[in-house]
Amino acid sequence: MRRFALIALPCAWLLALFLVPFLIVLKISLSDIALAIPPYTPTLDLSAGWQGIRAFFSALDFDNFRFLATDDLYWKSYISSLQIAFLATLMTLFVGYPIAYGMANAPDHWRPTLMMLVILPFWTSFLIRVYSWMGILSTEGYLNQLLLWLGVISTPLTILNTPTAVYIGIVYTYLPFMVLPIYSALERMDGSLLEAAEDLGCSRVKAFWLITVPLSKTGIIAGCFLVFIPVIGEFVIPSLLGGSQTLMIGKVLWEEFFNNRDWPVASAVAVVLLLILIVPIVLFQMNEQKSREADQ
Amino acid sequence: MAQTVFEPWNDPEAKPLIQFKGVTKRFGDFTAIDNQTFDIYEREFFALLGPSGCGKTTMMRMLAGFEKPTEGTILLGGQDMAPIPPNKRAVNMMFQSYALFPHLSVWENIAFGLKRDGKPKDVIAARVDEMLKLTRLQQFARRKPHQISGGQRQRVALARSLAKAPKLLLLDEPMGALDAKLRQATQFELMDIQEKTGTTFVIVTHDQEEAMTVASRVAVMDHGRIIQADTPANIYEMPNSVYVADFIGEVTIIPGKAHKRGNGYDIAFAEGQPTLHSETDAALDNGQTCYLALRPEKVSISAEKPADRTNTVQGRIIDIAYLGNLSTYHVQLPNGQMIKAQAANTRRLSRRDFSWEDTVWLSWTDTAAVLLKG
Ligand SMILES: Nc1ncnc2c1ncn2[C@@H]1O[C@H](COP(=O)(O)OP(=O)(O)OP(=O)(O)O)[C@@H](O)[C@H]1O
Numbered sequence: 040m041r042r043f044a045l046i047a048l049p050c051a052w053l054l055a056l057f058l059v060p061f062l063i064v065l066k067i068s069l070s071d072i073a074l075a076i077p078p079y080t081p082t083l084d085l086s087a088g089w090q091g092i093r094a095f096f097s098a099l100d101f102d103n104f105r106f107l108a109t110d111d112l113y114w115k116s117y118i119s120s121l122q123i124a125f126l127a128t129l130m131t132l133f134v135g136y137p138i139a140y141g142m143a144n145a146p147d148h149w150r151p152t153l154m155m156l157v158i159l160p161f162w163t164s165f166l167i168r169v170y171s172w173m174g175i176l177s178t179e180g181y182l183n184q185l186l187l188w189l190g191v192i193s194t195p196l197t198i199l200n201t202p203t204a205v206y207i208g209i210v211y212t213y214l215p216f217m218v219l220p221i222y223s224a225l226e227r228m229d230g231s232l233l234e235a236a237e238d239l240g241c242s243r244v245k246a247f248w249l250i251t252v253p254l255s256k257t258g259i260i261a262g263c264f265l266v267f268i269p270v271i272g273e274f275v276i277p278s279l280l281g282g283s284q285t286l287m288i289g290k291v292l293w294e295e296f297f298n299n300r301d302w303p304v305a306s307a308v309a310v311v312l313l314l315i316l317i318v319p320i321v322l323f324q325m326n327e328q329k330s331r332e333a334d335q
Numbered sequence: 336m337a338q339t340v341f342e343p344w345n346d347p348e349a350k351p352l353i354q355f356k357g358v359t360k361r362f363g364d365f366t367a368i369d370n371q372t373f374d375i376y377e378r379e380f381f382a383l384l385g386p387s388g389c390g391k392t393t394m395m396r397m398l399a400g401f402e403k404p405t406e407g408t409i410l411l412g413g414q415d416m417a418p419i420p421p422n423k424r425a426v427n428m429m430f431q432s433y434a435l436f437p438h439l440s441v442w443e444n445i446a447f448g449l450k451r452d453g454k455p456k457d458v459i460a461a462r463v464d465e466m467l468k469l470t471r472l473q474q475f476a477r478r479k480p481h482q483i484s485g486g487q488r489q490r491v492a493l494a495r496s497l498a499k500a501p502k503l504l505l506l507d508e509p510m511g512a513l514d515a516k517l518r519q520a521t522q523f524e525l526m527d528i529q530e531k532t533g534t535t536f537v538i539v540t541h542d543q544e545e546a547m548t549v550a551s552r553v554a555v556m557d558h559g560r561i562i563q564a565d566t567p568a569n570i571y572e573m574p575n576s577v578y579v580a581d582f583i584g585e586v587t588i589i590p591g592k593a594h595k596r597g598n599g600y601d602i603a604f605a606e607g608q609p610t611l612h613s614e615t616d617a618a619l620d621n622g623q624t625c626y627l628a629l630r631p632e633k634v635s636i637s638a639e640k641p642a643d644r645t646n647t648v649q650g651r652i653i654d655i656a657y658l659g660n661l662s663t664y665h666v667q668l669p670n671g672q673m674i675k676a677q678a679a680n681t682r683r684l685s686r687r688d689f690s691w692e693d694t695v696w697l698s699w700t701d702t703a704a705v706l707l708k709g
Pocket residue numbers: 362365367385386387388389390391392393394431
């Protein structure tokens with residue numbers, strides 16, 4: 040009974056904050072657009088009794104999903120989002136791993152400070168931080184000013200409103216999600232393992248590849264998913280830093296909702312996005328499970 | 336049959352394999368190894384013995400190359416080791432913490448060093464199987480380190496360090512987690528390996544009996560210093576200090592004042608007690624404070640005063656420690672001094688000669704005890 044009570048709380052939480060909203064979105068995705076408030080039909084009319092419910096369900100259909108398949112804007116956006124998320128995840132890994140490695144190998148008394156520096160950006164609003172990147176990357180921005188002053192370039196670079204700016208924004212924003220799990224994996228590693236590897240004839244570099252990397256694997260995988268999953272649906276970064284060439288599904292979704300006021304299609308986009316995300320989410324959970332087992 | 340004794344440390348011609356020359360190791364302002372100079376010879380089985388924290392592991396780590404001496408040099412085969420990184424030394428170490436690779440199986444752990452040498456596959460496989468057999472781990476080859484017991488892990492660590500058959504093997508408490516039978520078998524295996532391959536072993540152990548069994552020489556350490564390095568027999572029979580005598584085996588230390596008589600000294604150890612006599616080569620001043628180190632097995636215990644022994648004292652049995660084949664009697668003299676005496680249990684327990692509170696005579700010869708200055 041107590042077990043049940045313990046489980047009931049998170050279940051209720053999930054039900055209220057995930058399942059119910061999801062069912063509402065799913066329902067809207069099966070509806071048709073209408074010039075009304077709310078902007079879709081049908082709406083459930085319980086006063087009409089059984090008849091009303093029958094009419095409600097018979098009016099639902101998969102037209103919006105069929106529409107998504109016919110218009111290539113949508114599937115191109117999905118593909119492009121996956122692509123951007125994939126590349127950005129790799130870049131974040133390449134930037135994040137050395138940082139995590141440096142932190143894990145720093146003297147003990149430095150670690151809390153370094154940890155705080157990684158988390159510190161979270162204390163400022165995300166939007167403000169992305170806006171400040173606009174200030175840095177724009178044609179008259181600080182970066183161009185610096186490069187011009189150093190004489191590295193003679194004409195300002197166009198970075199803002201290009202995919203490059205989107206990647207910079209993503210790597211910057213999601214870096215902590217990559218660094219922290221890798222750091223925690225590296226920090227748990229026993230230093231004498233590297234000594235043992237060296238003792239048995241490994242060079243430092245070889246020992247890194249044969250021991251450090253495999254032992255931080257769960258941290259790497261966790262970090263990659265923690266970046267990859269939210270980046271697929273990312274909206275703020277591509278709309279503020281990216282130009283019209285950057286196609287991301289989060290932006291399409293936003294435009295569908297707020298520019299076209301087409302809630303049913305927007306909901307269909309969201310449902311498909313969720314279906315796509317299930318795969319990496321499940322893989323992520325499996326990785327976590329495995330690392331927990333390895334810890335025992 | 337003329338068997339040559341293996342005593343290269345007594346041979347001025349012999350070239351040591353390892354030479355410590357004024358080696359000091361400090362961590363911050365803590366001195367872990369204090370200005371040590373000593374040699375270890377090829378084919379030796381050199382045991383480091385000492386209390387926890389005395390610097391045994393530090394000594395090994397300097398040999399393996401993980402720590403650099405703060406002062407002094409370490410030579411291996413006449414070559415200064417300072418610039419040579421651990422992976423280029425013909426030295427393998429078994430870590431006190433085992434340091435097994437958790438993501439590799441037992442088999443892969445043992446093969447790790449061999450693979451780094453780029454040996455052919457079948458050679459590696461044969462060698463790993465040999466090691467598995469030696470350490471009796473065949474049925475665990477596919478398991479990961481977290482899936483085996485502590486003793487099995489220790490054997491994997493041992494097998495891994497043995498696999499490359501290095502010139503010098505450093506074993507940091509290689510058998511602590513093994514049961515008595517397996518430990519003994521492993522000790523004999525190690526000695527056998529050493530006979531066959533001529534590998535030099537430096538081994539850390541907390542088990543005196545183990546050190547006595549396997550070692551060609553035992554080094555007793557304290558606070559970063561080797562107090563005495565000698566054969567097990569000499570360490571036991573001729574300790575150079577109260578510390579060594581006390582550390583190795585059971586002993587009674589009797590403090591007293593020395594007075595020269597004949598080939599030795601009379602030791603006055605208590606008011607109203609007869610002086611004790613001990614033969615020795617050591618030179619002491621008249622009236623100098625000295626210590627008699629007396630091993631319990633060299634003290635006879637009897638009900639009547641023996642007539643033919645130089646040293647006889649009378650006391651009361653306070654405690655009897657039953658060790659199976661032997662019993663140790665703790666006898667208190669009138670002045671409070673305790674003396675341990677050991678006797679073989681030739682009879683069944685119920686028919687034992689002496690019991691608690693019995694008054695008995697203890698006696699020993701004039702060469703039984705070692706006279707120490709401090
Ligand atoms: N990296 C280090 N930094 C500071 N002090 C150290 C370091 N390594 C060892 N020491 C100190 O040096 C001393 C000797 O350590 P060492 O590990 O050699 O002891 P040990 O003789 O192997 O002990 P045990 O029998 O417990 O294994 C200890 O007092 C220890 O605290």
